[in-house]
Structures are given as structure tokens and as C-alpha cells.
Amino acid sequence: MRSRRLDYSESTRSALVDSAVELFTKRGYAGTSLDEIAKRARVTKGALYHHFSGKQALFEAAFDQVESLVYDRLDKIMTGEGTPWERALGGLNAFIRACLDPAYQRIAIHEAPVVMGWERWREAEERCSFGLVRSGLQSLIDAGEVEPVPVEVTARLLFGALSSAATEIASSPDPKKVGAEIEDVIVRMLVRLRRTEPDVSIG
CATH class of the missing domain: 1.10.357.10 (Tetracycline Repressor, domain 2)
Known part of the structure; x- marks a missing residue:
């Protein structure tokens, strides 16, 4: 049985990556901030850093x-x-x-x-x-x-x-x-x- 915590963690990471793809495509790397990515993914900045170092x-x-x-x-x-x-x-x-x-x-x-x-x-x-x-x-x-x-x-x-x-x-x-x-x-x-x-x- 998969735990809810694991499902939530994977869905959070997926949302962040999807958000990053969308914003990097539109604005490029330099024109995109981590705050914008987290906001679009509807997660906190802390959750972002839990999955990615930067x-x-x-x-x-x-x-x-x-x-x-x-x-x-x-x-x-x-x-x-x-x-x-x-x-x-x-x-x-x-x-x-x-x-x-x-x-x-x-x-x-x-x-x-x-x-x-x-x-x-x-x-x-x-x-x-x-x-x-x-x-x-x-x-x-x-x-x-x-x-x-x-x-x-x-x-x-x-x-x-x-x-x-x-x-x-x-x-x-x-x-x-x-x-x-x-x-x-x-x-x-x-x-x-x-x-x-x-x-x-x-x-």
C-alpha cells in the first residue's frame, strides 16, 4: 500500500516540474523565479526546497x-x-x-x-x-x-x-x-x- 504522504510528495514534485516547464518555456531560465514556480504549482517555497536544491x-x-x-x-x-x-x-x-x-x-x-x-x-x-x-x-x-x-x-x-x-x-x-x-x-x-x-x- 502506498502512503498518502508518498502520493502527496510525488504530486508536489510533479506540480513543480510541470510549473517549471511552463514558465521556463514562456520566460526562459533567467526570467523565471522560484517564487513564481512555487506559486504556479500552488506549493510553498519550503516544499520546493524539500524536492530541489535550487x-x-x-x-x-x-x-x-x-x-x-x-x-x-x-x-x-x-x-x-x-x-x-x-x-x-x-x-x-x-x-x-x-x-x-x-x-x-x-x-x-x-x-x-x-x-x-x-x-x-x-x-x-x-x-x-x-x-x-x-x-x-x-x-x-x-x-x-x-x-x-x-x-x-x-x-x-x-x-x-x-x-x-x-x-x-x-x-x-x-x-x-x-x-x-x-x-x-x-x-x-x-x-x-x-x-x-x-x-x-x-x-
């Missing part, structure tokens, strides 16, 4: 929530139905759409490298996304959909391209247009890796 810790929790939502969406596509090629294209499209989301743009792309530091942000991004890129590429190779390229190196190049794409989309005055252009370019790159003839060694 503003940066709360920002990192907001970052984790935003990243986790995107990761879960992509993971569901990349491990779902369809051929590896269809899943790869579906995952790419979902990633481009995630880059259009204001919360992901502001928190994960614009603010996180500054607040967390570039190295920690990059490590967090790799933990969330790089594994999906690598496993997706490996699935394409195993299925004979693309030429057998070096997985680690190629995955890192693709991951770097996607990271740059996210920044370009988030920084553009017309994110939808840039997102569509980037998706088209990356698909063209992947098509160049496709096998022109079936691999008779697979089957």
Missing part, C-alpha cells in the same frame, strides 16, 4: 521531463510496427515535429547548453537520443535496407546532423519551413545509403 536542479528536472517525452515518443516509433526503413523515416519525422514544440525548443535546445554547461548538456542528449540513432541504423543494416557502413561512426555523424538540425529549426523565424527542408535533406542522405539491389546473404 533553480538549476529544478531546471534539470524540467529538461529531463521534456527530453523523456520526446524519447518515449521516438522509442515507440523506432521499436514499433513497420519495416526498419519505415520506422527510421517515422522517427525522423517525429523528431522534426518535436523540434517545433516550444518547450523542447526553449528548454532542451536554447537554454540547456547555457544552464547545464555544454558538456553536461551534450552527455544528456547522447543518453537520450544517440542510442536510438545507433540502434535504428543497426536495424537498417541488419535488414539489408542500407549498405553495411561503420555503425558507430555513421551514427555519430547522423546524431551530429540531427543536433545541428534541432538548433537550426529552433533558431529560425520560420521553423516549419526549415524543418521540412531539413527532413527532406536527411531523407536524401539516407536514400544514398540504401542498397540498390537485394542482399542475397540475408533471409
Whole structure:
């Protein structure tokens, strides 16, 4: 049996993180105070400090929530139905759409490298996304959909391209247009890796 105290504690933390995501998205890290976050979450400042050591810790929790939502969406596509090629294209499209989301743009792309530091942000991004890129590429190779390229190196190049794409989309005055252009370019790159003839060694 779960205790009421534990349920209340978890709901309080969740309310704080939700409030932080909303305010950091609207006003950015520098423009948001802990008092505002606590007020919006309808909890006391003391309750906030019970869960988080300070503003940066709360920002990192907001970052984790935003990243986790995107990761879960992509993971569901990349491990779902369809051929590896269809899943790869579906995952790419979902990633481009995630880059259009204001919360992901502001928190994960614009603010996180500054607040967390570039190295920690990059490590967090790799933990969330790089594994999906690598496993997706490996699935394409195993299925004979693309030429057998070096997985680690190629995955890192693709991951770097996607990271740059996210920044370009988030920084553009017309994110939808840039997102569509980037998706088209990356698909063209992947098509160049496709096998022109079936691999008779697979089957």
C-alpha cells in the first residue's frame, strides 16, 4: 500500500516540474523565479526546497521531463510496427515535429547548453537520443535496407546532423519551413545509403 504522504510528495514534485516547464518555456531560465514556480504549482517555497536544491536542479528536472517525452515518443516509433526503413523515416519525422514544440525548443535546445554547461548538456542528449540513432541504423543494416557502413561512426555523424538540425529549426523565424527542408535533406542522405539491389546473404 502506498502512503498518502508518498502520493502527496510525488504530486508536489510533479506540480513543480510541470510549473517549471511552463514558465521556463514562456520566460526562459533567467526570467523565471522560484517564487513564481512555487506559486504556479500552488506549493510553498519550503516544499520546493524539500524536492530541489535550487533553480538549476529544478531546471534539470524540467529538461529531463521534456527530453523523456520526446524519447518515449521516438522509442515507440523506432521499436514499433513497420519495416526498419519505415520506422527510421517515422522517427525522423517525429523528431522534426518535436523540434517545433516550444518547450523542447526553449528548454532542451536554447537554454540547456547555457544552464547545464555544454558538456553536461551534450552527455544528456547522447543518453537520450544517440542510442536510438545507433540502434535504428543497426536495424537498417541488419535488414539489408542500407549498405553495411561503420555503425558507430555513421551514427555519430547522423546524431551530429540531427543536433545541428534541432538548433537550426529552433533558431529560425520560420521553423516549419526549415524543418521540412531539413527532413527532406536527411531523407536524401539516407536514400544514398540504401542498397540498390537485394542482399542475397540475408533471409
